[in-house]
Amino acid sequence: MMSLDRTKAPDFQLTDRISLVQAAPYRLDNGVPLYLIRAGEQPVVRVEWVFETGGWDELLPNVSWFTLRLLNEGTRQRKAAELAEFFDQYGAFLEFQPTADRSTVTLYALRKHLPVLLPAVHEFLNDAIFPEEELETQRTIALQNLEVNEGKTSFLAGRAFREQLFGADHPYGKSQTRENLRGFGREDLVSYFNTRIAGNPFRLFVAGLVDETEVSLLNRYFGQSALSPAPDRRSYADPHLGDLQSILLRVEDKMQSSIRIGKRMVNRLHPDYYPVLVTNEILGGYFGSRLMKNIREDKGYTYGIYSQINHFSHASQLFIGTDVNKEVTRQTLDEIRKEILRLQTEPVPAEELQTAKNYMTGQFVGSLNTPFEIADRHKVRILNQLPDDYSLRFIERIQAVTAEQVLDAAQAWFQWETLVEVVAGDK
Numbered sequence: 001m002m003s004l005d006r007t008k009a010p011d012f013q014l015t016d017r018i019s020l021v022q023a024a025p026y027r028l029d030n031g032v033p034l035y036l037i038r039a040g041e042q043p044v045v046r047v048e049w050v051f052e053t054g055g056w057d058e059l060l061p062n063v064s065w066f067t068l069r070l071l072n073e074g075t076r077q078r079k080a081a082e083l084a085e086f087f088d089q090y091g092a093f094l095e096f097q098p099t100a101d102r103s104t105v106t107l108y109a110l111r112k113h114l115p116v117l118l119p120a121v122h123e124f125l126n127d128a129i130f131p132e133e134e135l136e137t138q139r140t141i142a143l144q145n146l147e148v149n150e151g152k153t154s155f156l157a158g159r160a161f162r163e164q165l166f167g168a169d170h171p172y173g174k175s176q177t178r179e180n181l182r183g184f185g186r187e188d189l190v191s192y193f194n195t196r197i198a199g200n201p202f203r204l205f206v207a208g209l210v211d212e213t214e215v216s217l218l219n220r221y222f223g224q225s226a227l228s229p230a231p232d233r234r235s236y237a238d239p240h241l242g243d244l245q246s247i248l249l250r251v252e253d254k255m256q257s258s259i260r261i262g263k264r265m266v267n268r269l270h271p272d273y274y275p276v277l278v279t280n281e282i283l284g285g286y287f288g289s290r291l292m293k294n295i296r297e298d299k300g301y302t303y304g305i306y307s308q309i310n311h312f313s314h315a316s317q318l319f320i321g322t323d324v325n326k327e328v329t330r331q332t333l334d335e336i337r338k339e340i341l342r343l344q345t346e347p348v349p350a351e352e353l354q355t356a357k358n359y360m361t362g363q364f365v366g367s368l369n370t371p372f373e374i375a376d377r378h379k380v381r382i383l384n385q386l387p388d389d390y391s392l393r394f395i396e397r398i399q400a401v402t403a404e405q406v407l408d409a410a411q412a413w414f415q416w417e418t419l420v421e422v423v424a425g426d427k
Helices: 063-069 080-089 111-127 132-149 153-166 186-197 212-222 273-285 290-298 326-345 350-366 371-383 394-399 403-413
Strands: 023-027 033-038 044-051 093-098 103-110 203-208 247-250 256-265 305-311 316-325 420-425
Touching: 023 371, 033 212, 033 371, 044 111, 044 212, 044 371, 063 093, 063 103, 063 132, 063 186, 080 111, 103 111, 111 212, 132 186, 153 247, 153 256, 153 316, 153 420, 203 212, 203 371, 256 326, 273 290, 273 305, 273 316, 273 326, 273 350, 273 394, 273 403, 290 305, 290 316, 290 326, 316 326, 326 403, 326 420, 350 394, 350 403
Parallel strands: 033 203, 247 420
Antiparallel strands: 023 033, 044 103, 044 203, 093 103, 256 316, 256 420, 305 316
8 A cells, every 4th residue: 555755745737728618609690799618518508698887887876786686576577576486496596797897697507498598588688677665675685784884894994995996986986875875766777777788789608518509599589689789888087096195994893903905907908917917926816925924824913814906897906905903903014015015125036936826827727627617718808808819828928927027017016105005993
């Protein structure tokens, strides 16, 4: 019997390239683009209807969010309970994902049930009625959730951070309040639905054990009606941040402080994107990062601290977050600043750099295990108009980042004086 030497790490092979199931493009008879990702061995299908509308286009806060959430809460043909029972009897599952940029309706189902399920989706996408009682139920739930969340330092810090970074009236900066949750009615949802959803252009993403049979089905139910021209999207001035100041939201009755630090950052098409991505990974992107080693393992100030790059359609952001005991808030901020300064003044050792890049490679490969994960990669590329080889060359571009590029990226994009700092708690 062979014994294992557990003092030695197992051998590994670094992946330098990937092959990706392609997204086959189709057009329905009315011009709707459809992307088919044929993958998997189980007869499960995911269909996504993606509308280019969201919080960016609403005239009143929360209208787009409530419109999408109430889409399947009743039509002229069926009540909410009847629709729910219909999808349940076929083991199907619906998701509604409203964001600032887009609105997505997702159907998970067995392939054999699509012929009976698709007409029901078509029904609520074109004939939703938004019953008053369902709206008031959801409004009450939202108000209750807001009351609970406003007692959490993490929620308060996140809200203030977004407002400082983008502005309280910008789609990326606005939040739910008691006033704006009460500031719209059913007629606002109906108007938004008729203007932005019903009869409007969308894109379809279909993934799983599928073929052109599903294309024909979707064309039958969603490709025969003429669609209105895409309405113009609203425009917003890029908010001027002015002189950045540290924001302290003093919360007397809490033992912890929530720290949120960041700035608007380069997007996926910027020449510095990959060096910035690797720099962020070394700083706080994974469990072996410098922030984790220093502030969690060495100092014991927190259970977890992280930094990440988040993307929207019209902006990207660096976000550093942690929750600590109030007594060590100032020390934690000092240590975060120190680690950023180290990245700006000292070249990253070769082993540390390679470890971070290998972790990023492994994470990327690990995110391509299922048909739906593969479809998500294609969706990011297509919706954000990224190059066709974006995913295929991701590993190559990450592995090509040098210590000198990390130093340059830290100096150019992680300057402490350009960062928004928000603390909810005390310091």
